[in-house]
Amino acid sequence: MNQAAFINVALLALFGLQHSLMARKWFKEKVNLPKPRRTYALATVAILILIARCWQPMxxxxxxxxxxxxxxxxxxxxxxxxxxxxxxxxxxxxxxxxxxxxxxxxxxxxxxxxxxxxxxxxxxxxxxxxxxxxxxxxxxxxxxxxxxxxxxxxxxxxxxxxxxxxxxxxxxxxxxxxxxxxxxxxxxxxxxx
Structure with missing residues (x-):
């Protein structure tokens, strides 16, 4: 795997981890954020911006x-x-x-x-x-x-x-x-x- 593919896979894995963990009931109960849905959406937007900024051309x-x-x-x-x-x-x-x-x-x-x-x-x-x-x-x-x-x-x-x-x-x-x-x-x- 070349460097661009490695970076891109890492970015996608980060998205998957954030998006999956924050959606789980046990995570919401453990972290107990005041506005969980809004926090989830904002975190997802932040990860997508990171992907857009750091994505390596292939x-x-x-x-x-x-x-x-x-x-x-x-x-x-x-x-x-x-x-x-x-x-x-x-x-x-x-x-x-x-x-x-x-x-x-x-x-x-x-x-x-x-x-x-x-x-x-x-x-x-x-x-x-x-x-x-x-x-x-x-x-x-x-x-x-x-x-x-x-x-x-x-x-x-x-x-x-x-x-x-x-x-x-x-x-x-x-x-x-x-x-x-x-x-x-x-x-x-x-x-x-």
Missing amino acids: PELAWQFQGAVAIGLYIVWTLGLQLILFGAMSINARELLGLAEPRPAEFHTPFLYTIVRHPIYLGAIFVLWSTPAMTHGRLLFASAMTLYILIGIQFEERDLERVFGDVYRVYKMRVPMLIPSLRRPLPLPPPPR
Whole structure:
């Protein structure tokens, strides 16, 4: 591994460590920050700024497409961005961004969440990979972030099962994680009152 790749992997590992540790319930209880969601969001922004400032160029091309394929990739990228935005807005973007502290947990499934359980992550994967010109640096970033998303989903779903119990387990059985099903999804039962 060359020096640029080593530095970039270290930066991505730092992001994964911060983002995963601060999201865990045991961390929140142990550290006991006055505004945990806001602190989490600000720490994430700080790490992303560090990545942007310290990222080492790896400009060699892994692939490059032009014409109709490039246009198709831009369309998928735009769809990914829309999934991120609409997914965040439908579950309260203010809380997600740390502008408001979370309200007590309540299970609900806005429209996108009836198609896949994680539309924001699906959108992020689309944005990461839908580029006509994939450099080695971007390939490293896309690969690491996709791996982080797939691992993070496991932790997140475990936490959601702990909070919502059988309601979330039924939801998992009926709605696919990331890849929409061609079958019509089964209706979800109303949450218990």
